[in-house]
Each structure stands twice: as structure tokens, then as C-alpha cells.
Amino acid sequence: MSIQNRVIAIISEQALLDPQDVTVDSTLEELGIDSLGLVESIFAIEEAFDVSVPFNANEPSASDFDISTVGSIVAGVTQLIKEQS
Amino acid sequence: MxxxxxxxxxxxxxxxxxxxxxxxxxxxxxxxxxxxxxxxxxxxxxxxxxxxxxxxxxxxxxxxxxxxxxxxxxxxxxxxxxxxxxxxxxxxxxxxxxxxxxxxxxxxxxxxxxxxxxxxxxxxxxxxxxxxxxxxxxxxxxxxxxxxxxxxxxxxxxxxxxxxxxxxxxxxxxxxxxxxxxxxxxxxxxxxxxxxxxxxxxxxxxxxxxxxxxxxxxxxxxxxxxxxxxxxxxxxxxxxxRGADILAEVIGYAMSSDASDIVMPSRQGAARTIQGALQDARLNPEDVGYINAHGTGTAANDKTECAAVADVFGVHADNLMMSSTKSMHGHLIGGTGAVELLACIMAVRDGVIAPTIGYQEADPECGLDVVPNEAREADVDVALSNAFAFGGLNAVLALRRAS
CATH class of the missing domain: 3.40.47.10 (Thiolase/Chalcone synthase)
Known part of the structure; x- marks a missing residue:
């Protein structure tokens, strides 16, 4: 499965949605994912890809890891895999 | 009583x-x-x-x-x-x-x-x-x-x-x-x-x-x-x-539950608890000179707490001092309110307000006098100590200078 499909699988599970209803343009807010859901999604991503995501809930925009849309998360994970492998 | x-x-x-x-x-x-x-x-x-x-x-x-x-x-x-x-x-x-x-x-x-x-x-x-x-x-x-x-x-x-x-x-x-x-x-x-x-x-x-x-x-x-x-x-x-030396008098408290979120604080819940402590201690907002804040240093707590204090105290919010000593001793979780009560005793007994250290940039959402970086001398008769826990369970105490 591609990185994008794996990230979508994680996020759709968190949002209790069908993966087909989650697109790269979706924002977490639109999908109904709150702050706890976000932290759980990031944990699931770290476990799935064996990477460490630099995310602090107090300053979400402080790192390069952009959580604004599903697509930006996929791009962030792709970058982390490249850097941390 | x-x-x-x-x-x-x-x-x-x-x-x-x-x-x-x-x-x-x-x-x-x-x-x-x-x-x-x-x-x-x-x-x-x-x-x-x-x-x-x-x-x-x-x-x-x-x-x-x-x-x-x-x-x-x-x-x-x-x-x-x-x-x-x-x-x-x-x-x-x-x-x-x-x-x-x-x-x-x-x-x-x-x-x-x-x-x-x-x-x-x-x-x-x-x-x-x-x-x-x-x-x-x-x-x-x-x-x-x-x-x-x-x-x-x-x-x-x-x-x-x-x-x-x-x-x-x-x-x-x-x-x-x-x-x-x-x-x-x-x-x-x-x-x-x-x-x-x-x-x-x-x-x-x-x-x-x-x-x-x-x-x-x-x-x-x-x-x-x-x-x-x-x-x-x-x-x-x-x-x-028995002629004991009285460090301060405890004059009231309030406890409440937000009944809303397991980790996010509530402005209404915090305000309701502070207000409740004032009522229990029969205080007017103007009586309070110092608040030891819950002040955890998280994005969510600090702005919520400042908003709640502004809601309760109105114009007097600009006159009172509110510091977070967690900046110095860290967050002692289940022990934190106890160590922080020492700062309240120091305020009413010694007239010294403990600072919020590590303060570097003003935040418009935390626009109160947080006693940045340096302790201050002040004549304070009544102090409050705030605690707003994970799980939305709140408790605020009120102390008065021994008379």
C-alpha cells in the first residue's frame, strides 16, 4: 500500500469514516478529528512507519510537519521516512 | 462554623x-x-x-x-x-x-x-x-x-x-x-x-x-x-x-466539574470555580490581590485561565496579580497545589509576590499582570490558589492574612 493510502487508512479509522470519504484535501477539522484524535493519529503514524514525528500540541506550527490537510501529512511522513531511514 | x-x-x-x-x-x-x-x-x-x-x-x-x-x-x-x-x-x-x-x-x-x-x-x-x-x-x-x-x-x-x-x-x-x-x-x-x-x-x-x-x-x-x-x-x-503563630487563615473554597472533556480545560468551569470560592469566602472581587495560577505553560490552559479570571473579576482583573510558580518548581501534579499554597502564604504574610519566570513575550490572550520574571512587594490581604485538573475537576482555595 502506498504511503498516502496507509495515512488515509489511519486517519479514516480515527474519524470513523470510510477511507473513500477521506481525500488529500480533507482537513482534520472537517473530518471531525479533535486534539486527542490528532495525537492518536500521530502515534499511529509513528508506529506504522517507524518514524518519530516532531509534534508538540502547544505549538503545532513550530515544526516542518504540517498537519493542515491529509495531503500535507502524507508529504510530511514521506519526508520523515526519507530523513529517518 | x-x-x-x-x-x-x-x-x-x-x-x-x-x-x-x-x-x-x-x-x-x-x-x-x-x-x-x-x-x-x-x-x-x-x-x-x-x-x-x-x-x-x-x-x-x-x-x-x-x-x-x-x-x-x-x-x-x-x-x-x-x-x-x-x-x-x-x-x-x-x-x-x-x-x-x-x-x-x-x-x-x-x-x-x-x-x-x-x-x-x-x-x-x-x-x-x-x-x-x-x-x-x-x-x-x-x-x-x-x-x-x-x-x-x-x-x-x-x-x-x-x-x-x-x-x-x-x-x-x-x-x-x-x-x-x-x-x-x-x-x-x-x-x-x-x-x-x-x-x-x-x-x-x-x-x-x-x-x-x-x-x-x-x-x-x-x-x-x-x-x-x-x-x-x-x-x-x-x-x-495556645498562642500559636498563625501563618494565614483559610477562608473558603470551591470545587466543580466541567463535565466536558478529559484533557481540555473549560473557561466556564474555571470561572464558575473561582466565583464559587469568592462566594464561599464572602469576598468581593476587589478583595483579592493575588492569584497563584494553575498556569501550566500549555497553550490551552494559560489562555483559558486568563479568560476565566477576566470573566470573574471584570475591571479588577487588571489590578490583581497572578503568577505561576510552576515556572520555577515545575508541575508537581498531585502535589502541586500544596507547594503553590506556599506562594499564597508568602503573599499575604510577607507581602512578597512570587514571579512567573521564563516570561519572554507578551501574549494578548494572557493580558493580565503575571508578575513577569521578578518578585514584587505588595500589600495583599487575600490570595486565591487555582487548580484545574485533567478530567475537568477544579478546586480553588482562598486565604486571608492572619488577623
Whole structure:
């Protein structure tokens, strides 16, 4: 499965949605994912890809890891895999 | 209803091993937060904390005691010995039966859990020390205080995360206020600075890697501390009759639940609790000169707390001072309200307001006078101490200068 499909699988599970209803343009807010859901999604991503995501809930925009849309998360994970492998 | 005096105080925390050392550090705006010195720290992403250094338990406790006392119990007993010595009370006969112990604590014996899980899971051992259970139970500290000082009245442990100590002290106040006890030993303690304890907090992604900067625009999370704060609460006339030195008077409290979110704070819940404490203590907003903030240094808490204070105090919010001493001693979780009550006593008794250190950039959402970086002299008659816990459980105490 591609990185994008794996990230979508994680996020759709968190949002209790069908993966087909989650697109790269979706924002977490639109999908109904709150702050706890976000932290759980990031944990699931770290476990799935064996990477460490630099995310602090107090300053979400402080790192390069952009959580604004599903697509930006996929791009962030792709970058982390490249850097941390 | 009975009035309630504080006639003894004790502490051990990252700022000092007793009350005078702690208050001196608060006056000087000293930071007790630094690199953690614990086993496996290299496997942690968060490597700072308000750790108690230079404390050798073997000089304070014998071998038998050490086999029963987790670090949170050790801290509690050290602080309780100081507080009870200061009060000058000795407990026997009727007074013993009318004196209880209500303490706050959140994690129990985390170090004991950590060490023994490591032993059975990592080292593969199939046998643990026989006292693991009595050592790690949350009420161990309260029980050992009752045993060491012969306190036979109502005694238990309150666990409401970051509000545990405030709930405990409110309960102790109520016991004396309502006539169920003459004296209560109260406050709280915590010791979560072990590998498993910090690792669990890391998971929530609310911890700072560099400093606790409450109310500062560039704040980036909380920093854990450890230690204990213990007080002797005494029925006012009982204290007066024996000529005791009264450190401050506890004049009211409020407790409430947000009933909304397991981690996010609520502006309405916080405001309702502060308002409730004012009503219980029969105060007008203008009477309050200082608030020791919950002030965790997280994005969510600090702006919510400032908004709640503005809601309750209206124009007076701009006249009062509100600081977070967590910037210096870290967040002691179940013991934090107890150590922070020391700052309230210092405000009403000594006229010194402890600062919020690490303050670097103004945040328009935290626009109150947070006493940035330097302590201040001020004439304060009434102080409040806020605690708003995970789980939405809130407790606010009100203190007045002894008269």
C-alpha cells in the first residue's frame, strides 16, 4: 500500500469514516478529528512507519510537519521516512 | 462554623528542602528545572524536570522504613515533620482522635511500579519484594503520616490529577469548618520523575523540551516537578488559645466539574470555580490581590485561565496579580497545589509576590499582570490558589492574612 493510502487508512479509522470519504484535501477539522484524535493519529503514524514525528500540541506550527490537510501529512511522513531511514 | 488557621508548613521540592529555602528561591525567581538525572533518560524525548537533588533518604529513614516508603512517601514525611514541628502540636489522647490526614496524590508509587515492572518484564525475574503493594498504594503517604504522628481522625487520599492537593486541602478545611476535626494534616505529594512516568507524559505531546514559560507567547508546554507540600490546618480558636503563630487563615473554597472533556480545560468551569470560592469566602472581587495560577505553560490552559479570571473579576482583573510558580518548581501534579499554597502564604504574610519566570513575550490572550520574571512587594490581604485538573475537576482555595 502506498504511503498516502496507509495515512488515509489511519486517519479514516480515527474519524470513523470510510477511507473513500477521506481525500488529500480533507482537513482534520472537517473530518471531525479533535486534539486527542490528532495525537492518536500521530502515534499511529509513528508506529506504522517507524518514524518519530516532531509534534508538540502547544505549538503545532513550530515544526516542518504540517498537519493542515491529509495531503500535507502524507508529504510530511514521506519526508520523515526519507530523513529517518 | 469554625474558622481555620494554618499553623505549620513544610515542603521539599526542586527549589529547596524546606519552606525558608523554597520561599527564598521564589523571591529570587530562581529556576529549579534542569536536566533529569534518572535511569534510561537517553531513551526519553523529554529530558528536563523539576527534580529534587541533594536528598539522601538514608540520612532520614532507617532500613525498615526505606523498604516501605516510596519516594512520594519519603517527600511527604519530610514535609510533614517540618510542618508539625512548626505548629508545636503533639498528638495524644483527645487531640489525637480529633486530628486526621487528608493528602493529595495522583500517581502513587510510580518509582516502585517502574522498578518492579522492569524487574519482572525486562530482567525476567519471577519474584518481587514483599512490600511492593503497601509501598505503591496511593494512601501509603497518608497512612505513614498518621502512624508517625499518632493521628487517629479522618484520614484518606484524594486523587484528582493536578487538582489533588487543592481538593485535599479543601476537604481538610471542611472537616475543621464543620466540626469533624480540630486539626488536619493536609497538602500533597508526587514523584513521577522516573522513566515510565515521564515516558507516559511524553505520549500526550504537551511537554516542553526546554522550559516552562507560563503566559509567555512562546510557551511550549509543561514541565514536571516532584516533591511535597504539607500543612497543619487548625481550628482557629484552638490555635489562638495556645498562642500559636498563625501563618494565614483559610477562608473558603470551591470545587466543580466541567463535565466536558478529559484533557481540555473549560473557561466556564474555571470561572464558575473561582466565583464559587469568592462566594464561599464572602469576598468581593476587589478583595483579592493575588492569584497563584494553575498556569501550566500549555497553550490551552494559560489562555483559558486568563479568560476565566477576566470573566470573574471584570475591571479588577487588571489590578490583581497572578503568577505561576510552576515556572520555577515545575508541575508537581498531585502535589502541586500544596507547594503553590506556599506562594499564597508568602503573599499575604510577607507581602512578597512570587514571579512567573521564563516570561519572554507578551501574549494578548494572557493580558493580565503575571508578575513577569521578578518578585514584587505588595500589600495583599487575600490570595486565591487555582487548580484545574485533567478530567475537568477544579478546586480553588482562598486565604486571608492572619488577623
Amino acid at each position: 469554625k474558622r481555620v488557621a494554618i499553623t505549620g508548613a513544610g515542603t521539599i521540592n526542586a527549589l529547596g528542602h524546606d519552606v525558608p529555602a523554597t520561599l527564598e528561591a521564589m523571591r529570587e525567581g530562581r529556576c529549579g528545572i534542569g536536566p533529569l538525572k534518572i535511569r534510561d533518560v537517553e531513551r526519553l524525548a523529554i529530558r528536563i524536570g523539576g527534580q529534587v537533588h541533594g536528598f539522601d533518604p538514608e540520612t532520614q529513614f532507617n532500613r525498615q522504613q526505606l523498604s516501605l516508603y516510596d519516594r512520594f512517601t519519603q517527600f511527604t514525611l519530610i514535609a510533614a515533620r517540618q510542618a508539625i514541628a512548626q505548629s508545636g502540636l503533639e498528638f495524644s489522647g483527645a487531640l489525637s482522635a480529633r486530628t486526621g490526614v487528608v493528602l493529595g496524590n495522583s500517581g502513587g508509587g510510580m518509582t516502585t511500579l517502574d522498578d518492579n515492572y522492569r524487574s519482572v518484564y525486562e530482567d525476567g525475574k519471577n519474584r518481587v519484594h514483599p512490600f511492593v503493594v503497601p509501598k505503591l498504594m496511593n494512601n501509603a503517604a497518608a497512612s505513614h503520616v498518621s502512624m508517625e504522628f499518632n493521628l487517629k481522625g479522618p484520614s484518606f487520599t484524594v486523587s484528582t490529577a493536578c487538582a489533588s492537593s487543592n481538593h485535599a486541602m479543601a476537604q481538610a478545611f471542611q472537616m475543621i469548618h464543620g466540626g469533624a476535626a480540630s486539626v488536619m494534616v493536609t497538602g500533597g505529594s508526587e514523584s513521577m520523575l522516573c522513566f515510565g512516568g515521564v515516558k507516559a507524559w511524553e505520549g500526550l505531546r504537551v511537554m516542553s523540551k526546554d522550559a516552562c514559560r507560563p503566559f509567555s507567547a512562546n510557551r511550549n508546554g509543561m514541565v514536571q516537578g516532584e516533591g511535597a507540600g504539607i500543612f497543619v490546618f487548625e481550628e482557629y480558636e484552638h490555635a489562638r488559645a
